Amino acid sequence: MLDSGIKKKVEFPEEVEFSLTGSVLEVSGPNGKLSREFDLKGLKLKSEEGIVIVESGSSRRKRRASVGTVISHINNMIQGVTEGFSSELKVVYSHFPISVNVEGDKVKIENFIGEEEPRVAKILGETGVKLDGDKITVSGPDKEDVGQTAANIEQAAQVGGRDSRVFQDGVYIVRRPGK
Template sequence: MSRIGKLPIAIPAGVTFTVTPDNVVTVKGSKGQLVKAMTKDINITVENDSVVVTRNNDEKKSRSLHGLTRALINNMVVGVTEGYSKTLELIGVGYRAQLQGKKLVMNLGFSHPVEIEAVEGVTFETPAATKVVIKGIDKELVGNVAADIRSWRKPEPYKGKGIKYDNEVIRRKEGKTGKK
């Protein structure tokens, strides 16, 4: 039995949870609404202010999707109540970010500034010139936008220049040594 899949998901006050017969899950909360279609191999039921995820059979596909489905539903519930955020740090001389309306404009050492439009469901904040905070209710979308921004300048191992997550540790390499 899946250790994660068998855990019930508590539905907090103020959150409405509905499941259609074809396993389309809708979660509404104070921050917004999320809708996701789940696989038909998994049963999703609501019992006593909690969601229980069970599988129809013990086939390999059903077993692998059991914990995943439970985790996705839990992420939806957390997203509509608390939301998700990722913080990126810009490290390098002249690397900075600023907001222009809903657009994020970054100077990353290119001959032109990099402009990124905010996707629907995601907002940008710049608490400092070298920090960017990405916020939203969909964990997957927030992570994808953060990864797209990071891909403009991944941190390099010699000086550590680039865009990194706030909790990311960059393994540094030693530079070249002179001739002996």
């Protein structure tokens, strides 16, 4: 039986520019610039006028899945540099008032359940964090950086060693990127 392979195309909007160097794709648009290396065994990326072609010499299930994954990553890059991604978190406390501050590439959560040392969460990449009362908005062009930054903030404010039914204080994700 002959294996014909698989080939899929991604078209880029006019406001988005891209360059493909080997397996590194750089995408730039009105909301920023992203770069990603697609070094997957058995996959090739080619560029033609305004499109990127992702192809595999095999049409087996794993190769089809890899091609679909690369296509999804490229589409997320396009959406990131045109519209961007954002995530919302909510600060909740009942025992001690929590204060949240942004300092450089870190988010400091102070007075969390009465602790003297602030809890710290790292901000990744070009992600921006805005504070508005008890609402935190995390936004940026890279979907993975936005999601990981939101998760870092939520993880930093987890209650440990206490009854979670009583101590529901924390910072919780209420809207994830892309939804």
